[in-house]
Amino acid sequence: MKPFFLISIVICCSLSVAAQRETDTDEEPSNRGFKKEYLFSGGNINLSFFNGVTVLGASPQLGYSVANWLDAGVLFGYTYSSERDVFSNDKYRQTIIGPGAFARVFPVNFLFLSVQYEHNFITQKYLPAGGGNSFTSKVDANSLLLGAGYTSGRNSRNSPYFYFSVSVDVINNKNSPYTDRFNNLFPVVAAGFNIPLFQGRQDQ
Secondary structure, three states: OOHHHHHHHHHHHHHHHHHHHHHHOOOOHHHOOOOHHHEEEEEEEEEEEEOOEEEEEEEEEEEEEEEOOEEEEEEEEEEEEEEEOOOOOOEEEEEEEEEEEEEEEEEEOOEEEEEEEEEEEEEEEEEOOOOOOOEEEEEEEEEEEEEEEEEEOOOOOOOOEEEEEEEEEOOOOOOOOOEOOOOOEOOEEEEEEEEEOOOOOOOO
8 A cells, every 4th residue: 555545544543533532521611712822833953964965954833733632833944955976076956945834643642643735946956066067957846744753742732842753755746855866755754843932821
């Protein structure tokens, strides 16, 4: 079974279980509706240096804890990478700008399933050694990342937590930044944090 269908089934089942948990919980009327205490910020940072490759990236997020089992929000990703060919000394540079949205479903408070949509604008530049003619190309691609992760410290809807996740881009667009040059999927590993914007009244 393809990863898209497998992960989709798992997410649907998890949503059903989580929704039932929410229904079974007697929530006070005063806890319903929009509350600024449930707004959070956060995101992740990517810094990599290896074998002539440099990757610098950040993905700030703004979200809302919709329920005890669901966080959702928007994000803005930026990644810059530079690579030098060890044989020819040619250089390759790439810039990715990717606005998007995400949701995390928590069957339990320390595990989650994630869905993240991005529309990535990609600029690639080739710089030959010796001052030859450079080449620049611009493409864009939709990405839908489905995955799962672990979090520590999410004890209530407005508590800070750190997370670690692994996902794959199931759209598999040929221009996706999450595929290799042969258009094969590779796992996307992310680590980040969520910080409540307003530390008001805590859930009991």
